Amino acid sequence: MNSPLIRACRREPVPYTPVWFMRQAGRSLPEYRRVREGIAMLDSCTRPELVTEITLQPLRRYDVDAAILFSDIVVPLRAVGVDVDIKPGVGPVVGRPFRDVSDLSQLRPLEPGDVPYITEAVRALVGELAGRPLIGFAGGPFTLASYLIEGGPSKNHERTRALMYGNPAMWHALLGRLADITTAFLRIQVAAGATAVQLFDSWVGVLSPGDYASAVLPHSRRIFDALAGLGVPRIHFGVGTSELLRLMGAAGADVVGVDWRVGLDEAARRVDAGKALQGNLDPALLLAPWPVLEPRVRQVLDQGRVAEGHVFNLGHGVLPQTDPGVLARVTDFVHEASAWAVKP
Amino acid sequence: MNSPLIRACRREPVPYTPVWFMRQAGRSLPEYRRVREGIAMLDSCTRPELVTEITLQPLRRYDVDAAILFSDIVVPLRAVGVDVDIKPGVGPVVGRPFRDVSDLSQLRPLEPGDVPYITEAVRALVGELAGRPLIGFAGGPFTLASYLIEGGPSKNHERTRALMYGNPAMWHALLGRLADITTAFLRIQVAAGATAVQLFDSWVGVLSPGDYASAVLPHSRRIFDALAGLGVPRIHFGVGTSELLRLMGAAGADVVGVDWRVGLDEAARRVDAGKALQGNLDPALLLAPWPVLEPRVRQVLDQGRVAEGHVFNLGHGVLPQTDPGVLARVTDFVHEASAWAVKP
Numbered sequence: 001m002n003s004p005l006i007r008a009c010r011r012e013p014v015p016y017t018p019v020w021f022m023r024q025a026g027r028s029l030p031e032y033r034r035v036r037e038g039i040a041m042l043d044s045c046t047r048p049e050l051v052t053e054i055t056l057q058p059l060r061r062y063d064v065d066a067a068i069l070f071s072d073i074v075v076p077l078r079a080v081g082v083d084v085d086i087k088p089g090v091g092p093v094v095g096r097p098f099r100d101v102s103d104l105s106q107l108r109p110l111e112p113g114d115v116p117y118i119t120e121a122v123r124a125l126v127g128e129l130a131g132r133p134l135i136g137f138a139g140g141p142f143t144l145a146s147y148l149i150e151g152g153p154s155k156n157h158e159r160t161r162a163l164m165y166g167n168p169a170m171w172h173a174l175l176g177r178l179a180d181i182t183t184a185f186l187r188i189q190v191a192a193g194a195t196a197v198q199l200f201d202s203w204v205g206v207l208s209p210g211d212y213a214s215a216v217l218p219h220s221r222r223i224f225d226a227l228a229g230l231g232v233p234r235i236h237f238g239v240g241t242s243e244l245l246r247l248m249g250a251a252g253a254d255v256v257g258v259d260w261r262v263g264l265d266e267a268a269r270r271v272d273a274g275k276a277l278q279g280n281l282d283p284a285l286l287l288a289p290w291p292v293l294e295p296r297v298r299q300v301l302d303q304g305r306v307a308e309g310h311v312f313n314l315g316h317g318v319l320p321q322t323d324p325g326v327l328a329r330v331t332d333f334v335h336e337a338s339a340w341a342v343k344p
Numbered sequence: 345m346n347s348p349l350i351r352a353c354r355r356e357p358v359p360y361t362p363v364w365f366m367r368q369a370g371r372s373l374p375e376y377r378r379v380r381e382g383i384a385m386l387d388s389c390t391r392p393e394l395v396t397e398i399t400l401q402p403l404r405r406y407d408v409d410a411a412i413l414f415s416d417i418v419v420p421l422r423a424v425g426v427d428v429d430i431k432p433g434v435g436p437v438v439g440r441p442f443r444d445v446s447d448l449s450q451l452r453p454l455e456p457g458d459v460p461y462i463t464e465a466v467r468a469l470v471g472e473l474a475g476r477p478l479i480g481f482a483g484g485p486f487t488l489a490s491y492l493i494e495g496g497p498s499k500n501h502e503r504t505r506a507l508m509y510g511n512p513a514m515w516h517a518l519l520g521r522l523a524d525i526t527t528a529f530l531r532i533q534v535a536a537g538a539t540a541v542q543l544f545d546s547w548v549g550v551l552s553p554g555d556y557a558s559a560v561l562p563h564s565r566r567i568f569d570a571l572a573g574l575g576v577p578r579i580h581f582g583v584g585t586s587e588l589l590r591l592m593g594a595a596g597a598d599v600v601g602v603d604w605r606v607g608l609d610e611a612a613r614r615v616d617a618g619k620a621l622q623g624n625l626d627p628a629l630l631l632a633p634w635p636v637l638e639p640r641v642r643q644v645l646d647q648g649r650v651a652e653g654h655v656f657n658l659g660h661g662v663l664p665q666t667d668p669g670v671l672a673r674v675t676d677f678v679h680e681a682s683a684w685a686v687k688p
Contacts, residue, residue, distance in 0.1 A: 155499060156660070158627070158628045158631075158663055161626060161628035161629075162628045162631035162632065165626075165628060165629050165631070165632040165636055166631060166632035166633060166636060205584075205605075206605070207605070208604055208605050208606065208607070208626075209606075210607075240549075240584055242586060242587055243586055243605055243606055260552055261549075261550070261551070261552050261587055262552065262553075262587055263552070263554075282505060282509075282552075283502070284502045284505035284506045284509060285505075285509050287502075287506035287509070287510060288506065288509040288510035289510060292509055292510060316500070319502055
């Protein structure tokens with residue numbers, strides 16, 4: 001696979017900066033809202049034809065350099081039998097939040113037979129994509145644990161941190177099981193043809209570096225190590241992780257995702273050598289007029305040149321109220337402006 | 345005023361590290377829940393006898409080195425006529441969220457006559473406190489703006505950032521008015537006897553340093569400058585602000601509050617010379633057993649020694665489920681451990 005995205009992840013020269021957008025598929029697209037009508041979120045993630053259609057929708061609008069499998073981070077949890085659903089306007093809601101060690105029995109290993117729809121959708125997508133990369137998708141161990149412990153979305157994840165501090169034995173047992181499930185979920189996607197993977201440890205930025213290093217990193221490292229031999233770039237992303245960038249790379253990622261709170265030039269100084277970066281336009285900038293937006297896109301490209309490799313993306317997911325026309329314009333602008341930049 | 349708290353804020357030698365806790369008054373105390381029964385939050389903030397009682401409650405339990413005026417950051421907004429209320433379990437809810445410049449007419453200057461209950465409560469408290477410092481309380485301009493723009497609490501403040509990027513004229517007009525209101529609110533508290541002030545720009549950590557410097561700092565600086573001649577230490581706090589610490593100090597604070605995501609030793613390296621630090625125990629640690637908690641308290645004290653002055657506090661407010669007995673124990677431990685540390 002010689003696409004610009006894969007080359008940038010491997011820190012090889014690229015003809016232009018590759019670009020994709022977290023949540024490029026989903027609520028910002030009218031055609032997404034149409035196909036989802038009357039279908040619950042987790043149902044849409046388990047119907048291969050819908051997963052395929054939704055994953056491909058943004059590629060019909062934008063000249064992005066990758067598709068990302070449409071899924072939800074709780075899909076593998078539900079697949080192993082956890083009582084979890086996505087409540088519209090709320091997010092994941094867990095029937096029996098995890099409180100003590102006995103709750104760990106809700107988590108068993110994930111087998112390919114648990115998620116046949118994933119294998120089917122990925123295979124169909126790889127055929128449709130004709131060489132364009134497909135990024136596999138999974139939630140990171142802290143973020144998955146936070147949903148199971150809080151019982152749903154949470155602003156500050158205090159119950160999660162309290163359990164992490166107060167019951168390290170249960171914490172490590174829980175994250176160990178989640179790491180196994182995530183590893184299996186990503187292996188299944190790669191086996192079916194995914195050409196890169198992104199681990200979304202979205203909420204891990206609530207931890208200090210010391211706590212991240214002892215409580216989360218060993219589990220993320222097991223996931224990345226298990227994928228090391230598969231030849232696919234591994235991207236690692238979380239929000240508000242400016243203090244954790246080095247560690248999130250050191251966990252075994254090839255590419256470290258950066259949110260908008262720190263420039264890519266500074267991020268490049270924080271990660272170890274041998275890492276590419278992904279990011280980091282503030283998604284709220286997509287709601288601003290083009291004369292405000294354009295110099296900020298250019299700034300991300302300029303700062304990204306300090307990194308050994310750069311995949312242009314947002315610093316978090318596309319907001320539902322985003323105009324798809326703006327994403328199309330940003331995509332083309334990134335390609336053109338970065339192609340000019342490498343010319344003599 | 346020669347108390348340890350004021351001395352630490354001024355980076356003078358102290359007999360022991362002073363300590364107080366954000367939200368030390370409030371939901372974690374059964375006596376608070378009793379006096380609040382049947383009384384709406386904003387009503388409780390406008391009855392001087394209740395404000396006084398609630399502010400003093402934690403001082404009957406803990407040997408903390410300061411009281412902080414019990415209030416809410418929307419109190420001055422409601423006092424100038426903004427249709428805002430605190431919805432139990434939700435937070436501030438604004439009747440007519442700010443969308444365009446015409447909404448600015450909802451904000452007029454704050455006069456002492458708008459908040460007689462504040463003057464009365466502060467005077468009563470200063471009498472009761474017999475020399476122990478009373479910290480005045482106000483919300484910072486970004487955080488106040490975020491409630492007015494979002495219409496209520498928000499996870500990522502996207503509407504706020506979108507308005508900041510997309511309509512800088514309205515943004516600066518809004519923050520200018522909020523800075524005037526906040527300045528007046530804090531002046532009233534100091535005039536009545538408050539011996540320090542804390543500006544809570546709680547949610548400003550969603551901004552990058554560049555955006556903070558251009559969009560918020562000038563307004564915060566006006567607030568701090570207006571208080572400069574009053575002789576009270578000025579504390580400046582926000583959550584997730586590890587990238588902003590230098591700027592939040594440079595805005596004119598004497599003391600920079602730090603959340604738990606970055607150690608005080610590292611924070612001390614990030615702020616300019618001439619700043620004290622406040623913080624930064626993770627409030628979720630108070631839910632852990634003492635053998636877990638004690639070394640973390642000690643670590644905060646150790647790292648705090650790198651700062652020119654250190655006020656022990658949490659990295660954010662006391663969680664409602666916190667055992668008051670633990671806060672009492674932490675208070676005593678901080679005093680004892682830090683007193684030992686300065687002895688030969």
